[in-house]
Amino acid sequence: MPPQRAGIQSVEVGFSLLGVLGAASGALMLRDLAAAAGMSAAKAHRYLVSFQRLGLVTQDAGSTRYDLGPAALKLGLASLSRLDSVKLARQRLQPLTEQIGQTLALAVWGNQGPTIVHWEESPQAVTVNLRLGDVMPLLSSATGLCFAAFMLNRHASQNRLAALLQDELARTQKLGRKDLPTSMAEATALLDEVRQRGLARVVDTLLPGVAGFCAPVFDADGHLALGMVALGSLATFDPAWDGAVARPLAAAARQLSSDLGFRGA
Template sequence: MNEMEAPTRSSSSSQGIQSLEIAFSILKCFKEAKAPLSVSELSKRLEMPKNKIHKYLVSFIRVGALIQNKKDSTYAMGPALIELGLVALQQYDVAKIAKPHIREFSKQINHSVALAIWSEEGPMIAEYERSDKPIQVEIQAGYRFPLLMTALGKCFAAFLPSAQVRPLVQREIDNYQLDEQTVNQELQTIREERVSFRNTPFAGIPGSMSVASPIFDYTGNMVAALCLIGFAGEIDISPTSDDVLKLKEKASQITKQLT
């Protein structure tokens, strides 16, 4: 199964939330109809009582997933769904576009290379290509990691909107007892240099050394980060080293494809 695909119902043995599945089936009706729908039309398509459907519609309107035309009592997809769809498309596109770059890049420099995207729970590995070295760093797609203790995480902390990441940043400052001024200075340097580093081991984080660079979309927003991951002595993380310059160049190439 592709790492970016969700498991189908038949492939999952876990008990789900029926109301969520019903809600999704209602939204699918709008996708298939490609037009506004009334409660009566939804009731026919879903073979579901109107009063039950109406409760879902009220909630969808409250969160912006649907909008209502009060003149003809029809409903259509709202701005929240459009925004979610655009984000999902951007994340899918960057992983799809970056995958061949990651494979080529890993072979070229013989380092393990990772691509991370942002999820609701923070940064997450979307693609990973191992090097050919005898001792490997093992990371699975879907792996999540801290913001301030990893090179990838620092990229997101530096370039994503403050309102989006600041609560997580502050939580890690408190949890890891970090100096807030030092953290802010490092994030500013990352913004200026477009590269972040980790050169010490940290519990639970694969490898002891990593360097990352951001990837942007056509709007200028950061959508992913590209990273070299390895052990001490393998990667030269000095700012002007070949490893760092090639990483930044590769991240820029992927950005150009997205813009």
């Protein structure tokens, strides 16, 4: 354990009140706020008076309830503006790779579609003909399905996404593939399933003998920030929706979304 450095205990105690307000769904009465922070109402009130002077807390004159103030909002916005979602995600890939024993990757939306920006190979890495900067197909890759599902009709790039999806459907029809959607109705049904599960999966569609998952990571505005991807050979990769790969991958994506300020389900 690193050595404990001296601090100001009263600051740490008082911050518990701000933490309770930040986690609450709305303004709180003094008694409820104090109880949640584990202190008496009288003690909590003294801290709240100081926080009000600093603009960290406001009190409604009518209901007497307390809520976060404008100074807290400015601090939160400043912190969010400095977050680098890809950097944060990269920091978490190595321990996740060790946990699930599969190759992981990160993808973001680029000019031509979902683009691979980082790889983290496992000792049992599957050999794939993919490189950093490659754009993933929307219908045959877990990455593409994830981006299509969580960006279509919800994002500034939706017109570009819709056009790419139509082009890919046309190519699929021309190739006569039976394992992929060939109409917008079929694609819509598949994307609905991805949204319902909160996770995209492919098995044998992008590469023979290879399966993959992609979990969405959202920012504070609820927009898709990136996709966390896991892929591997079916000889060692668990493709079950609630299996040894899907569960920790989805959990890591949810935690990163929360750390980026996402407050959704």
